[in-house]
Amino acid sequence: MNELLKLLKKFFGYTSFRPQQAEIIQRILQKKDSLVLMPTGGGKSICYQLPAIYLPGTAVVVSPLIALMKDQVGALIANGIPAAALNSTTPEDEKQNIKQFCMQGKVKLLYISPEKVMSEIDWLLPRLDISLIAIDEAHCISHWGHDFRPEYTQLSILKERFPKVPIIALTATADKITRNDIIQQLKLHDPETYVSSFDRTNLSLTVRRGLNKKDKLAAIIHFIYAHKRQCGIIYCMKRNDTVELAQTLATYNIKTTAYHAGLPPNIREKAQNDFIKDRIEVICATVAFGMGIDKSNVRWVIHYNMPSSIENYYQEIGRAGRDGMKSDTLLFYSMNDLIVLKWFIEGSQQKEINMEKLQHMKRYCEANICRRRILLSYFGEESEHDCGNCDVCKNPTERFDGTVLVQKALSAIVRTGQRIGMRLTIGILRASNQNEIIKKGYDKLKTYGAGKNLSYKEWKEYLYQMTQLGYLEVDYTRENNFKVTPLGTKVLYGEMKTQLAIYKEPDDLEHPRMLPSFKARPIRPISSESIDETLLDSLNQLRKQIAERQEQPPYIIFSDDTLEDIVKKKPVTIDQFSGIHGVGQMKLDKYGKVFVALIRFVLRLPKSE
CATH class of the missing domain: 1.10.150.80 (HRDC domain)
Incomplete structure (x- = not known):
């Protein structure tokens, strides 16, 4: 470990490891497989780059984006570490040189696209002394993931061809079911899963609903003026929006440019370089921008449209505040975003799971409880306290002691052996005479009818809140049944109390409730000299x-x-x-x-x- 610490200081300038890095590196040195979940900026790269330097041979790093490879390879070479990349843009003569250097053992880290893995699996890779295999953005492997990419599903061939080489799969975003799917898809052997905290306390979280285009633009300009001389990213769903928004912001003397996949490569590269080198302050981009770009001084991220999943959202806001300093995020949400995203999902290969992920994102946007607790709960991390750094915490809605209400719901779920989902849980609590409830004997449970005083809509809202607060989780592999978490067990057995937000009928998104005009009674100030x-x-x-x-x-x-x-x-x-x-x-x-x-x-x- 002393030798590893010396290499850490020599090549990266750090004197100590971040949490879990040392354990992950030791596991690679023991030639064992791992799955690593660390938030953006959490130090994932060190976990495979340092052992790659230490071990003899060449580390193969499977990476999905050319921009990511270019940035990583450039940073490694700048630190004096021999690295190279093979992808579709590499010139043919350069490819041959890289292959020769790799076979001669002169390259410590070879970054390679999943497509190139498949084309080189029978020629180049068997000729290398492979020290380890790292698979970055590993959520792309999963059928349940949010960036489904066919080539990634074929990467199990790496374990088949190189069974003794340790594989480390890394991602910033994956819920529990995605983690299990990654392990199965890659055929990892008895892997250890390392999950870092997803709590980025330096990021503020704000959602604004139902603004029209004009109001959204005004809000963005106000936001940027409040962050003078700070770098930020505005993510847009449509390519045209990136260009139009960049042109409009330029008229307000804001240094900005657009970035999307439809632009010529030289224009895209210039936009990226101008942003990285602080020649512009704002980049209006589609969501592919930012993956693998280690720009630590991004102070804010705006989502012009709602993302399609919490995984996407969390990864994208993670590009702000990578240096740990205070940074802000703002998300605009409208019914139109929801309609467009549903239309996209209808034509996707993973329609059912993608629609479920969209619903999670929608509930996050509409929530009236701490947004950070919702994010942490989604990734399986429990938090007993509100964050104080999101718009809901700063503008709290009216709450009540919901301990007894939560205990009724959790008790009903536990008494069925945790074999029920939303519909049956509410049915039991409201004493429904549904055939399924009667047939399974749930009408004999002590909690049958314990919540008759609440409507179906109210129970549905409160069960969502329980899920968002981390008291329940949904098991998608078992017919979407509820499972009570360890934190929920504390509430169930009276070890802690909980507050819930009072249910209110949702506002019309496109016409949010505004303050009515006050014609009823004029204000008559008291007569006072003060x-x-x-x-x-x-x-x-x-x-x-x-x-x-x-x-x-x-x-x-x-x-x-x-x-x-x-x-x-x-x-x-x-x-x-x-x-x-x-x-x-x-x-x-x-x-x-x-x-x-x-x-x-x-x-x-x-x-x-």
Whole structure:
């Protein structure tokens, strides 16, 4: 290990390993297989690059993207490590030179596309002294994965042809079922699975719903101006959107360019290099951009459209804040995105699982509980506390002690041997006389009818929340049945309490609920020589009217602390109002204009434009 630490310092400049890196490297040195899940920027590459340097021979790294290979090989060579890449863009004479160098043992890491693996499996690869095989972006292998690529499904041939060579499969995103599928597809022998924490605490998470094109553009410009001189990526679903958005942002003096697969290679390469070298601040790109590009100072990521899965979303936001510094993410979500994505999925090879993944993404966007807990739960990581760094935590919805409600649901699931899914769980709780419930004797359970006071919609929402909070997980290999997690067991047996968000009928996405006009009662400020007293009284009146109209307590609209901060700072523009303590994006959108108008009225200022 001392020798490995010396190599780590010599070639990479690090004096210590990150969590799990040393264990993974030791397993490779023992010639054993591994599956490694580490978030973007978590240090996956070191896990195979360092043992490749240490061991005699050449490490074969299967990599899906040319940009990824180019970036990795360039970085290794810059560190004094002999590396090369074989893919469809490698010139023929260069290919022959690379092959010769590899066979002579002069290349420590050979990056190769899955297509090239299949074409060289009978000629080049058997002639190499292969030290290890690393398969990057391993989720592409899985039939359940989100980047299904036929060539990846043939990579099991590597274990068949080189049974004594250790294989390490690496990915930043894979749920439990995808992990199992990767192991089976690659025919890994008794592998150890290493899962790092998916909790990127430095990333803020924000979702905005139902904005039209004009409002979305205004929000993006406002966001970029708030992140002056910071690099960011805007991901778009359509190629045309990348070009149109880049052209529009340029008119606002924002240094930006577009990137998508339909552009000529030289234009794409220039866009990528300009972004990497900080010649531009913003790149508007389709989702392929960023894979394998180790740019540590990306400070923000915007999703112009909703991604098709949580795996995609998590990987893409992971390109921000790789240096561990505070970074922001913003996702726009609309019903139109959902329609387009469903249309794409209808023609996909993995329709059923892709539709399920889309539903998970939709529920994430619509959630009114901590978004980070939803992400962590999706990847099988439990968290007992809200993060405080997402839009929901900063603008919490009204909650209640849901411990007893959760215990009823978990008890019903456990009493059936965890052999029921959403429909039967709700049926048991609501005392349904469905044939299946009666036939299986579930009507005799102690929890039968324990939740009759709640509607089907309410139970469905709360069961989703239980899944998102990590108390339940869905076993897709067993007819989508619920399984109670260790964290859920704590709640079930009274070892911890839980809060749930109160169920409300969902808003129309395309026409989100906005603050109604207030014609009912005019605000009549008290007569006082103190402008602060007059303003505070006026704010209290307005808050009370809104609360009455929405049938909520006034403190849900804004707390007393927030009103005091408004009086102190006297914001007279929406931008100023956004800086008030307790005013998040949602409340800014809902209440900002009417409160600013009132403040200007009390201060006897003209109406804002």
